[in-house]
Amino acid sequence: MDLVHRALLLLHLLAVIVWVGGMVFAHFFLRPAAQSLEPPLRVQLMQGVLQRFLGAVGGAVAVVLASGVWMIGRAARQAAQAGGSFSMPLGWAAMAVLGLVMAAIFGHIRFALFPRLRRAVAAADWPAGGKALAGIRRWVAVNLVLGSLTVAVAVLS
Template identity: 60%
Template structure:
């Protein structure tokens, strides 16, 4: 029962993270392009501040629940007298998930800081450059997240 509950929490956190990136990239960003840079960049900075706070927690939940589920399965397998060989789809999921967390860390703690400083200083060219970098890395993470979902569902 606890395994199923943690798997549910894990999947819900992934949906929140990957779905939020898809929404921001494909719907929010194009919709605000008509706004003047000061208004657009202030709005995007405020939205991302909230979203990145939630993603920070979601990424930690995904990491903790994923590690717990792998560890639990490994422990039960070894206790049954068998060798634990992590399935390839789990290995891909875990590896790419860690890459996503590292990319998110760069987005949140480097690029978003640049955006926040530039918006606070009303430096719209710098804010635009930071936003462009954030958008690029969010797209990379979105693609990785989709690959993880596909690999997990097709190989699992």
């Protein structure tokens, strides 16, 4: 493995840590602690945290996808240059599919559910904010399962 490949793999892994680790923190630590707050404070706190987190995850998603495509493309180019054919390993294919599904779910959270939360906070509509947070929580839980499965595939394949 050359230095460029190692650097991209490092960026890939750091981005995965931000994304999956952030979901673990939000789902298992922040959300339960915030439950003790009154709805207006809880919804405003979660909106502020998610605003920052979703921005960071947007960057992480871009890094994960770009570095993953680059590493797969590099392996395919090397196989072609050596006169062989490239057959993507099953583990890589699984990681790619899971990563794309996770990115789509992130897009749904960021561009459909989070704007509902922002509108609810702006209108001081705490029940609507709670409903938006419940939807975000459900999809974060799905993405957390998929992210954990992806990490398992990476380690075990």
